[in-house]
Amino acid sequence: xxxxxxxxxxxxxxxxxxxxxxxxxxxxxxxxxxxxxxxxxxxxxxxxxxxxxxxxxxxxxxxxxxxxxxxxxxxxxxxxxxxxxxxxxxxxxxxxxxxxxxxxxxxxxxxxxxxxxxxxxxxxxxxxxxxxxx
Ligand code: MN
Numbered sequence: 001x002x003x004x005x006x007x008x009x010x011x012x013x014x015x016x017x018x019x020x021x022x023x024x025x026x027x028x029x030x031x032x033x034x035x036x037x038x039x040x041x042x043x044x045x046x047x048x049x050x051x052x053x054x055x056x057x058x059x060x061x062x063x064x065x066x067x068x069x070x071x072x073x074x075x076x077x078x079x080x081x082x083x084x085x086x087x088x089x090x091x092x093x094x095x096x097x098x099x100x101x102x103x104x105x106x107x108x109x110x111x112x113x114x115x116x117x118x119x120x121x122x123x124x125x126x127x128x129x130x131x132x133x134x
Contacts, residue, residue: 004028005050005122010040010066011084012058020053020084020109027115037061041069044076051122052081053105056096064099071100080125082118084109 007024011017012035021031032049034040036058043049052070056063063083070076083096083104096104102125105117 006030006032006047008032008034008040008043008049008052010034010052010063011055012036023111023114037066040066049079052079054081054083056083056085064095067099067101080121082121
């Protein structure tokens with residue numbers, strides 16, 4: 001594998017998609033985008049990522065419901081899911097962790113630290129099957 005890994009970004013907002021992709025690609029990651037739960041499940045089948053960044057608020061099935069499904073499936077349960085949440089409320093963060101997320105990153109993202117935050121979740125994931133180049 002070349003590069004630092006593949007990240008699936010599940011996010012319906014186009015401006016956020018572009019920003020997150022730009023920052024992650026600058027960090028050396030490959031990025032796949034999905035705008036809905038259905039698109040995300042398709043991507044998961046076609047090219048399993050090393051990490052999933054999950055917008056909580058999606059049209060149709062929301063990000064936490066999708067996370068629970070990913071965590072319930074033996075084929076995808078080892079992939080760390082990090083919630084992207086616009087909510088600063090502690091309760092929402094607990095909901096994300098209860099759904100199976102490894103953690104959360106607040107939106108709007110801080111482009112200076114976002115890459116490092118994402119890398120930390122890859123390094124800290126005890127289930128990761130691949131070596132991550134730092
Ligand atoms: Mn959204």
